[in-house]
Amino acid sequence: MQYSLQANQTILDALSRQFFIFHQSLQARDVASKKLAQPTVSFPERGISFKQLDQLIETCIQPGLSASNGGRYWGFVTGGANPIATYADWLVTTFNQNVSKGGDSVATALEQQTLAWLCELFELPQTFGGTFTTGATAANLLAVITARQYAGKQQGIDVAKSGMKHVNVSIYSATPHASMIKSLGLAGLGQDSWQPIVCNNGEESMNIAALEAALNACNASSKIVIASAATVTGTDYDDFTAISKICKRYNAWLHVDAAFGIFERLITGKDGKTRGIEYADSITLDCHKWLNVPYDCGVFLTRHIPLLQASCEVAAPYLAGSENGIPFMSLGIENSRRFRAFPVWATLMGYGREGIRANIKANIEQAAILASWLDKSAKFDLVKRCELNVVLFKPNSAKLNLSSNECIAKLNASGQVFLTPGNWQGQPIIRAALSNWSISVEDVEKVIAILATL
Template sequence: MRFHQDREQLERILDAAHNAALQFLHSLAERPAGHTPEPLPPDALPEEGLGAQEALACFRRKYEAQLSGSAGPRYLGFVTGGSTPAALAGDWLVSSYDQNVSNDGDSIATTVERETLALLRTLFALSDDFDGVFVSGATQANLVALATARQWAFQRLGHDPSEEGLWNMPRIPVFGCVPHASILKALSILGMGRKAVEYVPCLPRRQAIDPAALAQRLAATGGKPAIVIASAGEVNTGDFDDLETLASLCQTYGAWLHVDGAFGLFAACDPSRSHLLRGLNAADSITTDGHKWLNVPYDSGLIFTRHVALQEQVFKAVAAYLGAGPDLLHRTPENSRRFRALPAWMTLMAYGRSGYQALVAQSCLFAQTLGQSIEQSTHFELLAPVSLNIVCFALRKTDADQRDRFLEALKRDGEVVLTPTLFAGKPAIRAAFVNWSTTERDVQRMIEALERGALQITFHTTNSRED
């Protein structure tokens, strides 16, 4: 059997994988930041199997060239960090150790997860009454947070949805200004519905909730349970809600405050920006993403709450073989859980508070540099002040089709990947700095690529009008 043959060749197989990884990682500085995939013939399931080394070689021949440089320094799409060297080493070991981090009984891995959560509480300056758990990403984290909030809301109405379901129950209003798409997805999954969101006006020229408008909405609930969604780092501009004021309103009107801090929570690392999170400790639930500013591989979301007993009512899993301990599986939708805390533990221990303070400051400085270049350019306009690590801008006098052609031209150029968005109804572009390996030279290369791409679009647009 191929299994047994590969066991005898394990060292060679891992050496081949190691060499492949190093070649890819060393290429990131010059590798195209993005790649539009070309269609390829489908794979056929081999009858006898190729063996691990030939399967790896086959993958590299067929697919590797079309992988993006998303782990590299000039990928500014989707708020994606890379993997620090320590996080990468940790992630390799996760697969080797292959621990199921659900029960406390037979592995120290669950202790490592709890210790990692404590390290993160320190990094984010969260009080000790917050407890947490690792999940697969921000969408799952928001789902867990909102499921816990749903449990709280219906219990206030004398109903236990975790046991009795949602049949014939009233809609719980969810108030937000610009909730992330993952919030809407989570509400759909939870049976609360995307239409549960009642959009509150934003502050003028901001992507932040108008507290006065929210106060009116909360007052109109008549003391019935409601959920408020706040942003710590809004996805298009990096804007922050006034968490302190929102927390006070939620306490006054008896609402649940959920803070979506997918990347903005890391502002806590930098003393010059930590004031943006004033009031955070009064939240009921908080979510963030490890694959963003923590710079660990994908599959790393975090949910913190001050109501872990409610969380465990929703997610408890009862079976004779699972035991009855205070296990982490009772806090997440998953029973089987990979050891995803290890890369986070490795990178936190390797680089410490000062390392992440420097990373946040550097990312924000690079965003400011790009923002200043956008303001000085004749081809672009800056749509919002650069308040953190996000730059939101647009091509002047272009529509969505031209913007998309511009972004595709940038991808073909290979120097930078950006993502499209809408801002105040205008086709816009978003750049997000979070990668530990980005340098000043990378930023200059991006700026030059933007100008080249804009000239190309202008040239084609002018010619098409003349034609």
């Protein structure tokens, strides 16, 4: 079956209908779907009609989808796709621009503008540049390979060309995200290559004295420090001002994983929890979390663009061009790149600083409501004071004969909420992360009612 441009109106009508079917069902459908079996269809020799395809999607695919775009999907740190970003993402597919090099489309200039606007949004100096990525994992990988290139340069080695064989580097962190550990492995440094720095008492944040002692005792030729702006469980922040001073003293590269934690900067400003993040050598952001644009959309920022370029650029005659500036294909993993900056640009334009701040503030207030109820509940224990948008709790063993994992299973099976597990101070806990623009107080009250029935 061949499709033509003449079918565009039919496709647009079907898209609109599928959109409304899905979004109108978000409140009623199970947050975690129970219909997980693949469709009972065979790969066709000849394509089916568009009408048949549309009907198949409606009857066999839609019912099995989660309500991750709704207000009670509280697992991981999941943002929703806000209406403006959804519209822009449709246009990304419609326009189908390959933002790898400039010279043939305004899309490249718009991506550069969006990166500058993000720096403005977070009050970061415009000395930062970078690129859009598929998410925080890809951004963290770029952080590792750029820091790796820095280490090699300190030792007279071009790592991108010659490899890591003769590079001597030590890596330090307190509570790195799993994606950072994965990135260390992907970059050839090794998942077990980092050396743990003890945390401050009762937190996941890095102990400054311990970091200083470790760097002072280090005999490696180069050093890399990985810090966190909101650790994944406790949402703790490292002291970036103090860490940056230590890193400068020991010529260490400082990377800050700020995937969702940097958004706190919109609430308390540059002198709040993220104070000093502007001194980092590189920063990871994740727009499909608290900016609420569709998957996949991360950002890597660095003050050392030449090192990033040296890590990613490969010359080829068919890639040569006359554009001004460094092409994005020389600043990231992909050569062919989707126009993923556009939903971010549209969101920044459509909501502005105030609108984005209002969404962040609402989630923090909603998390506080949940935490307050848990703290007063006889059935549950709030295991850490809620300071941002993540609530950590566990069932009270004296009142509920359930482990944390058993409790999560019962809650998720209810279809009213989706939660994921965590570990706090060596004990399994339940973790609720509220980061969706569409969460309402009514959603929080509905989840509290479910908790109360256990």
